[in-house]
Amino acid sequence: MPAALPASSTLGRRLRAARLAKGWTQAQLGQRLLEPDDPDSSTAAPRISRYERGMHKPDLATIEKLAKLLDLPAAYFVASSDVVAEAILVISELSPRKQREALALLKRLASKAAK
Structure with missing residues (x-):
């Protein structure tokens, strides 16, 4: 039997809702999050998935980037x-x-x- 997925965090739920409101996939948001010259675009979707599922918490700089991409205040994600x-x-x-x-x-x- 596969291991249970971790419960999504509050930040993860809010991130997922904001991403879906934009109509973006995890890969699309991940690509926008990466630096333009980042050679490792294969980590884009898994990174967003880990944030949304609460497996990893993004650092403040990443939260600020995500907020800017999603046209939301960063404080929304950490309230x-x-x-x-x-x-x-x-x-x-x-x-x-x-x-x-x-x-x-x-x-x-x-x-x-x-x-």
Whole structure:
């Protein structure tokens, strides 16, 4: 009987969802992640697969590259909860002025909750 696959990590689930939202395969995302002169393109799809399955965690520089490729904030991938991750996505879609307003509102909500 084959060994069970590891449970996907939160980062892996978010990465997979973002990749699929772009309509890309693991190989396509992996190719975009590699440096243009990288001779070892055969590791592209397996690398993304390992990240998505939680077998390996990408370093911060790689997370930042992935985020840029997927047009998402890097913080989304490392957020501590799904609610915080979703808030990051929503806020990142706003204009800078609206981001400041959203932050002020969140601060007001937090101060009321502390009382």
